[in-house]
Amino acid sequence: MTPRAITGLGITCALGTGAEMVFRALHAGHLAQASKAITSFDAAKYANDSSARVVEVPEFDPTTYLGSKGLRTLDRLTKLLVVAARLSLHDARIKKDNQWVALSPEGVGVCCSNAYGSLETITELDRIATLEDARYINPAKFPNTVSNSASGYVSIWEDLRAFNVTISDGNCGGLDAIACADLSLATGRAAAILTGGGEAMSEALFLAFEKLGVGGTKASPSVETIACETILGEGAAFVVLETTQGAKARSARVLGEVVGYGTSFVAPEAESVLLFTSQEAISRAIAQAIDDAGLAPKDIDIVASSISGLAQFDDEEFAAIEAVVKNVPICVPKRMFGETFGAGGTMGIVSALGWFDGAPVTALVRGAAPSRIDHVLVTTVGYYGNASAVVVRRPR
């Protein structure tokens, strides 16, 4: 692919809010700290240790970034995404003090991933409709139930008019958003694209993964160095993607470059299987991304993996990485950010940007931290046989 410049980062996640705070945490080698107490829903009825399996955005207060007006009916997912969007535009010096200082509303688009939508609002309104009366559904909240609502609010709050594409590819969405943004830049649909994703903690999400027995599961022994427990996370992150020429023309600071993308899907053979991962699909996505970047496997310095603590998935990913990029150090960004599903791929990219900024490599599950990092392979693995990968390059 034609290299795309990353000119800004907006993020709100387990490590804090804002690129500066998150980079500071990465420099300090912080890992995600499980919440002392869950704040996004009442966890009293669940096991005492439930908060140990959840990591929320610490002290998330959208009013700090958005003011207090207009937030009353917005759900948590929307607030996370809008905060990340605003911060990314400021970090990219496209806006300053909420005013446009570069580009224009018609020149900026959005590619936003989200895996599960606003479970918070859907379950709340369903409960009202079922236990009370459907006629009591709050019409001001109803729009939050629509899958592209949070992404749509990003455009509304930040006045981004080029286009808005919402992607729902489960864990792979954050990287598939890169593919959509790349095509949109290639076809001249925008000068800059907020590319990323978000996921919000909710009781429904927590319950679903508790029922699946995911919370607190440990990675397979084949994942070598550290115990890697699944911690449900939340957060939102956008990187601002521009053509390298466009970034240069406006003298934008470049944090990194996305230089390759690959994706693949392989279906399970057994009719009854739904949850599935394929080493072949992951290998193919990785090989494609490296080839798309015009690189050889030996050029990859480190992998920001999708390893999450689910043995079945981690084993396949580990083997796929090994099959294509032998003996490369493998990091687990989910130890820093938690499992953020639709935002996970973007969090992997954020890890790479942190390393380019000089942050030490932590949460390695194989190998030692390389002395210099020029090319990072970011991987995402879906729950149904899909996988995507990108290569991020140190800015030149």
Added chain:
Amino acid sequence: MRVFITGVGVVSSIGLGKAAYFSSLANGESGIAQVEAFDVSNLGREFAGEVKGFRPKDHLTAGEARRMGRCSQMALAATRMAIGDAALPAAALQGPRASVVIGTTMGEADVLGNLDHAWIHKGASGVRRAWIPKYGSTLLSIHVARAIGAEGSVFTLPGACAAGNYALGLAADMIRAGKADVVVAGSAEMLQRLQFSGFIRLAAMAPAKCQPFDLNRQGLILGEGAGVLVVESEAHAVRRNARLLAEIGGYGMTCDAYHITRPHPDAAGSIGAMRQAIERSGIGVESVDFVNAHGTGTRHNDVAESKVMREIFGDRKVPISSMKSMLGHCMGAASALEAIGCIMTLETGIYPPTIEYETPDPECDVDVVANRARKGAHDIVLNNSLAFGGYNAVTCFAKPYKLPDPPHHQAA
């Protein structure tokens, strides 16, 4: 590179399959009727474009039907119809050069509804573990890819009412960029009680009729269904001697960035999207023969869309019509189903009517194809969608080789 549509598949309230659908569109038949899927007795509204004749077992294996919600079931059924219509050999869809892009609004809404209701009535212990992995919009494209053997990009785009146009636009861009040879693209949506109730609470729903551009319109009527199209590169289609139904020309998209449910009253975004679609097709406005309206039957939409027509076409009254008068507003499925209606127009020259059109609205000074289908020029048509969230997407379709050579709409 030219990009062609070679097959279409339809699950709709006015017919299953291309032939039934085309016939109903041409004859102005309405699929809007009393809702049967759930209890609407206390909601104050009871009509929708519900798909009543769809039997999953006619199109899916028992195993497929079991692991899918209704939305995916309809998407896969429409996919199989489209592949059959395209006479596409199974081998052409297998492997990394075949991709799937499916749009939606709410995806597997019934799966989530079932989980939610079990949780509400029985508590956490009542939530069936086996149902949980069946939820997620991503499954629409995953199920389709799995069934047909595609191993390239597998994307789900929840682009609300513009989702079908998004899927087709992305499919065309992927092919032009050399990332795929064939893409199964379309969109799907199912009716569900929560969403039906929510639209009533938004005061957006009409009692019984959808009347786009009519002075006495009372709002939208929801619908459901799936529309799927086989999209191929010229080289791929020619190599297998495929019948070419239509060419995908330019594709425009913008965002209003104005209001979550209403279009911008100035319609600048939707004007921009239509202008992009025309310019990216390498044609002038005079080449457009027909416009399929988004045409929801709400005043906000109809007035904004009429403004778009005036702004783009000036004094020239290009015929416009809304299939939603027959289908209801099928939300995520709408613009793919309507794209297939546009293919009918290109094939037959028939402009589908806007039924229930009784009293012209002076604010909508457009040439509505009122109540009865009309025949006319049919080389180039536009498919308009102005979606929830301010998402605007317009796709240009043309008879094969009626558009200029492709550099105009080729990926850079």
